[in-house]
Amino acid sequence: MRRLLLALPLGWLLLLVLAPVLILLWIALATVGDSVPPFDPPLAWQGGAPVWQGSGESLLILIEDDFYLRALLRSVTVALVSASLALLLAYPMALGIAETRPRWRPALLLLVMLPIWTGLLPRLGAWIGLLRDGGWVNHWLLELGLAQQPARLLYTDMALYAGMVHSYLPFAVLPLAVALMRRDRLVEAAAADLGAAPGRVFLTVTLPLSVPAAAASFLLVFIPAAGEFVVPELLGPPDDPLLGRVIWSEFFQNRDWPLAAALSLALLAVLLVPIRLFQRLGAAR
Amino acid sequence: MPHRRAIALWLAMLLLGASPLRAQPVLNVYNWADYIDPHVVQRFQQETGIRIRYDVYDSLETLEGKLSSGRSGYDLIVPTSEPSFARLVRAGALRPLDRTRIPNWSNLDPALMERVAAVDPGNRHGAIYLWGTVGLGIRTDALRALWPDAPRDSLDLLLRPGNAARLARCGLAVMDSATDVLPSVLRWAGRDPDSAAPADLRAAEQALLAVRPHLRAIPGSGTLLDMLARGEICVALTYSGDVIQAAARAREAGRGVEIAYVAPSAGAHLWFDLLAIPADAPSPDAAHAFIDYLLRPEVMAAITGHVRYPNAVPATRPLVPEAVRDDPSVYPSEASLRHAFVPGTLTPAEERARSRLWNRFKAGR
Numbered sequence: 001m002r003r004l005l006l007a008l009p010l011g012w013l014l015l016l017v018l019a020p021v022l023i024l025l026w027i028a029l030a031t032v033g034d035s036v037p038p039f040d041p042p043l044a045w046q047g048g049a050p051v052w053q054g055s056g057e058s059l060l061i062l063i064e065d066d067f068y069l070r071a072l073l074r075s076v077t078v079a080l081v082s083a084s085l086a087l088l089l090a091y092p093m094a095l096g097i098a099e100t101r102p103r104w105r106p107a108l109l110l111l112v113m114l115p116i117w118t119g120l121l122p123r124l125g126a127w128i129g130l131l132r133d134g135g136w137v138n139h140w141l142l143e144l145g146l147a148q149q150p151a152r153l154l155y156t157d158m159a160l161y162a163g164m165v166h167s168y169l170p171f172a173v174l175p176l177a178v179a180l181m182r183r184d185r186l187v188e189a190a191a192a193d194l195g196a197a198p199g200r201v202f203l204t205v206t207l208p209l210s211v212p213a214a215a216a217s218f219l220l221v222f223i224p225a226a227g228e229f230v231v232p233e234l235l236g237p238p239d240d241p242l243l244g245r246v247i248w249s250e251f252f253q254n255r256d257w258p259l260a261a262a263l264s265l266a267l268l269a270v271l272l273v274p275i276r277l278f279q280r281l282g283a284a285r
Numbered sequence: 286m287p288h289r290r291a292i293a294l295w296l297a298m299l300l301l302g303a304s305p306l307r308a309q310p311v312l313n314v315y316n317w318a319d320y321i322d323p324h325v326v327q328r329f330q331q332e333t334g335i336r337i338r339y340d341v342y343d344s345l346e347t348l349e350g351k352l353s354s355g356r357s358g359y360d361l362i363v364p365t366s367e368p369s370f371a372r373l374v375r376a377g378a379l380r381p382l383d384r385t386r387i388p389n390w391s392n393l394d395p396a397l398m399e400r401v402a403a404v405d406p407g408n409r410h411g412a413i414y415l416w417g418t419v420g421l422g423i424r425t426d427a428l429r430a431l432w433p434d435a436p437r438d439s440l441d442l443l444l445r446p447g448n449a450a451r452l453a454r455c456g457l458a459v460m461d462s463a464t465d466v467l468p469s470v471l472r473w474a475g476r477d478p479d480s481a482a483p484a485d486l487r488a489a490e491q492a493l494l495a496v497r498p499h500l501r502a503i504p505g506s507g508t509l510l511d512m513l514a515r516g517e518i519c520v521a522l523t524y525s526g527d528v529i530q531a532a533a534r535a536r537e538a539g540r541g542v543e544i545a546y547v548a549p550s551a552g553a554h555l556w557f558d559l560l561a562i563p564a565d566a567p568s569p570d571a572a573h574a575f576i577d578y579l580l581r582p583e584v585m586a587a588i589t590g591h592v593r594y595p596n597a598v599p600a601t602r603p604l605v606p607e608a609v610r611d612d613p614s615v616y617p618s619e620a621s622l623r624h625a626f627v628p629g630t631l632t633p634a635e636e637r638a639r640s641r642l643w644n645r646f647k648a649g650r
Binding site for chain 2: 031032033034035036037038061065067238239240241246249250251252253254255256257259
């Protein structure tokens with residue numbers, strides 16, 4: 001019975017993690033060809049024996065051409081900044097929700113979730129309406145005399161981060177709010193009894209105890225943000241080479257599936273680092 | 286509970302693939318954006334009872350991206366002879382056309398079909414829909430004010446850094462397509478348009494990067510058409526018919542925006558778009574019927590009149606409105622056709638080198 005229960009997550013992992021990675025590796029080692037799908041597999045059967053016809057060239061390009069390394073670096077930077085900003089905003093929100101009376105909490109959590117129920121595109125479309133040259137923000141900047149001519153807001157890093165943080169904020173708030181609601185308040189009461197001021201209680205007790213939840217929040221934003229390509233496409237600087245966008249264009253525009261697969265593997269490898277750190281953090285406790 | 290029974294029945298039909306909506310035959314067409322007369326589509330639906338589901342793309346890259354995983358679900362596509370149509374023929378991704386079901390095939394100009402036979406021996410897989418060149422879309426009213434005697438009939442206007450700097454504030458753009466821009470840039474740089482030699486590609490890349498800071502945008506061709514029509518762009522490198530359509534739209538808007546098309550006199554990139562049926566098309570019969578319908582002179586004349594690209598059906602000449610027929614930017618002169626070149630075929634490795642160049646150009650480094 002126990003074995004059966006274990007087989008379930010293991011099978012899940014094999015089917016949805018290991019198998020796709022192996023398929024990616026298979027395509028990354030293939031060569032581009034005129035066929036449907038547009039690559040020649042690395043191994044072919046000729047006269048009953050397998051013949052190697054693959055190439056590591058797609059993987060080598062990652063190292064050769066600094067265009068792709070820069071794209072990876074830029075994606076990781078954007079994801080780091082987005083996740084940090086989301087965490088900074090999410091923490092006070094989560095703490096606020098945890099501190100309200102229990103009967104208000106479901107309503108507040110619902111308010112946090114509500115934006116995800118609207119599609120991503122309408123939400124980004126709203127940002128475009130707000131930030132474009134003749135948009136609301138510029139209208140009021142001009143009206144209030146804060147600017148002489150429309151400021152360039154859309155297609156900048158600022159617009160990119162606004163869209164990223166807005167899209168992913170709920171994922172950062174939820175785990176934090178749950179953890180803060182469930183925290184053991186007796187520890188805080190004890191600290192207060194021993195004479196710690198409220199600020200000190202927060203910094204020395206509440207905050208350290210919430211680090212694992214904060215790390216989970218951070219990762220829940222960081223990982224999808226690193227591969228994001230819709231938000232930068234719609235709000236970010238034009239032709240900003242983020243890896244998600246580059247993979248998209250190699251796959252759909254250039255029909256270079258081997259290179260797209262190699263780039264996806266590189267992104268996956270980079271994302272394993274913070275996940276490992278998170279596991280270490282969990283193990284240390 | 287009659288309702289519940291009806292719903293259950295409907296679901297069962299859906300599962301069996303016999304949904305009530307399927308009674309009417311459907312033709313899935315995947316064509317370039319702004320590339321047909323909508324009345325033509327309507328009339329076909331009325332005549333035959335076949336419903337057309339019409340979907341559009343604005344670059345060959347998008348079309349091939351959709352087709353490359355197979356089972357795209359489209360019945361009729363319109364790839365350009367080089368490189369997409371040629372590649373699809375080689376990959377065996379197209380269904381040979383059954384000419385007995387296309388009686389209007391005899392309307393096609395044999396001389397133009399001969400130019401495509403190089404990549405499709407015997408013209409087995411495609412009939413020419415429309416054709417054209419790649420060149421400059423120029424906002425003439427703005428250029429007259431800014432630089433009256435600017436050289437117009439050469440890519441110098443866009444690709445010489447000095448000229449680009451002078452015109453940058455007025456708006457410069459290049460369409461986002463490595464396959465349809467690089468041949469013209471290579472030709473302008475005095476190189477072989479089909480070359481993928483590192484030295485030639487470096488020359489093209491340097492030429493493009495030198496003007497990159499002056500470009501306002503590198504949009505898809507459909508977006509570029511809109512930008513031109515609105516007067517946001519002064520000089521653009523794009524497809525001939527797109528510029529001519531933008532010019533017509535600007536005239537209709539009547540806000541003083543004037544647009545003209547100029548093909549580079551040193552030799553323009555000539556292309557042919559072909560009507561073709563994917564090998565795995567769900568309803569090839571309807572696709573054959575549609576091809577035959579499109580090749581009727583009066584139908585093809587309406588399309589050319591509307592989208593302002595020349596076709597390959599000579600019998601349409603007297604039927605096309607005079608303003609379009611006599612426009613040298615629609616039907617190129619004999620002389621400019623002689624100088625024009627049709628790009629050749631590249632190997633996958635050469636394609637990759639070109640698309641990497643294009644990535645770097647777009648990112649501006």
